[in-house]
Amino acid sequence: MARRIGKYTLQLPSRPVISGYAAVAGKKEGEGPLGTKFDYVYEDSGAGEKTWEKAESTIHGDAVRRAISKAGLTDEQINVIFAGDLLNQCIGTTFGIRETGIPFAGVYGACSTMALSMAMAAISVDGSVADTAVASTSSHFCSAEKQFRMPLEYGGQRTPTSQWTATASGATVISKGRAINESVETAFIDKIIIGRICDYGIKDANNMGAAMAPAACATISDFLRDTNTVPEDYDLILTGDLGAVGTSLLRELMIKQENIDISKVHKDCGLILFDITKQKDVGAGGSGCGCSGAVLCSEILPKIENGELKKVLFVGTGALMSSVSSLQNESIPAVAHGVLIKGGDAE
């Protein structure tokens, strides 16, 4: 049973373990720093499908299948899947997993979906709702550009603050943990925090990092306050995905508003997926649900398993606008959800 710590944070005493995970990505992502670490790189962003949306579904389904298989399980053994994506009505997810027969609880958190779905899966396992749950998400550059910005064929200029939606999917399998005094051999989820909506009035849909930084700031500072810890207590505070602009803004906000310097332990998935000094066309870095999903499941979880990282606070950030709300001159509300992932022998 979960135990509330402070105002917003929840401790999961049963320590749900991450028993499997997988990341698949597109060609451009495969050419980035994590290229060799993905379970599979699609050389064709169309994934052999006729439309970008179907390609995203295929990629999403692939990541889920690989994660379940790597956990040594079958679809039949999964009690529930928490999943979502950026597409209207989350069709990247629903069409991707419809053949599995796994009970499906759809979540919507924009680019925070990986953290939100993992939090939901973890509390389900902790509360005995599931013995095993899957948490997954996806995004696709082409389906996202078409939906949120301009048709690709238009060839519009991109602003330097804009981020590059990752063509990628990440999936984790979360299973019943071991009692607190037993040894746990894989990464496990120790705490979660569900974020509040923050809206600082940013209206530029090409500057999502700025819109999401205040939400990340709120969730990280809530978490540190609730747990009475400081950034140095963590090996990594990993946001996903603020990019270069949002990263500077987050660090500045944390200092100015909270007097907390996270710069020594903070990294952002958008700047891990792509090397923006080499892959210049990605602008301020990667974004999209699939970005943090794929970075977590290719770069971070293996490092937790091999002991290189012991305590990682993963904070997914999402911008909760639509193209309609932007056209109606609305600002961009944002939310950030956090999951504290620990290695086997961390306290």
Add this chain to the structure above:
Amino acid sequence: MARRIGKYTLQLPSRPVISGYAAVAGKKEGEGPLGTKFDYVYEDSGAGEKTWEKAESTIHGDAVRRAISKAGLTDEQINVIFAGDLLNQCIGTTFGIRETGIPFAGVYGACSTMALSMAMAAISVDGSVADTAVASTSSHFCSAEKQFRMPLEYGGQRTPTSQWTATASGATVISKGRAINESVETAFIDKIIIGRICDYGIKDANNMGAAMAPAACATISDFLRDTNTVPEDYDLILTGDLGAVGTSLLRELMIKQENIDISKVHKDCGLILFDITKQKDVGAGGSGCGCSGAVLCSEILPKIENGELKKVLFVGTGALMSSVSSLQNESIPAVAHGVLIKGGDAE
């Protein structure tokens, strides 16, 4: 802690109670059979806003505020809100609740959202993730028509199988229950079931009832099998929202596939919200997340509280397509989630 019964159903031994609820609706819904039972009827479907989307947000926020206030609580006392809607990126929800400061976990279940959000809130309360959680949803005829079908100004003909998206919102407050041998004075959530995606290949976006009936059939029969019960064990099996076409199909499927006759105890929210013999322009009945949300929170929960109904299996049904997937000639996958709501002195 939840206890699994059979393959898909979960018993919530802590019996989370529905400590507050509210339903608000538009003018046309106010002219229907439930007109006097809503907490508020908006005579202006625009709710004083400049756009249909903003109107939906206003209505959604209103239902949430009323439900919290009727539970005798303030926003500060709510640990988490599970909410979603039909609009792209769920903006009906996010813009409606962004001022509350309540931690927000977005869900996506199309028209099954009321059942999904209540199931999530109930398991959160049962697993001590929240002392009090809100579950809410909304829909708006004009924002939905514009997004999924045709601009209203086009004045297109509607097919007889089409359903009328309700302009409405429903919200429930779900709180820590009492131990099994103590008296519970309000309605409580006894069991939940998360549905599997079903796709029978229906492609007609004007016949959602047919697309969703197989999912309702799967969830209801899974639930009856898991709990070893028959339809007559319930005062009401309430689907939301199949309309007239989907209702006939569901009853027929239940008999042909499962040899179970639910007709004596089955009703559908889409046929409760509107009287289709009098309000002929609504076609096959009401639909949209707000339909089942508002019917549950105006007509059903009061009857559970006053003892008229003791055991209600509420099964929300959702069609998981988007206008893009329909244009790409995809079929319509559907899902149905169930919540067993009981009255204070039901076993």
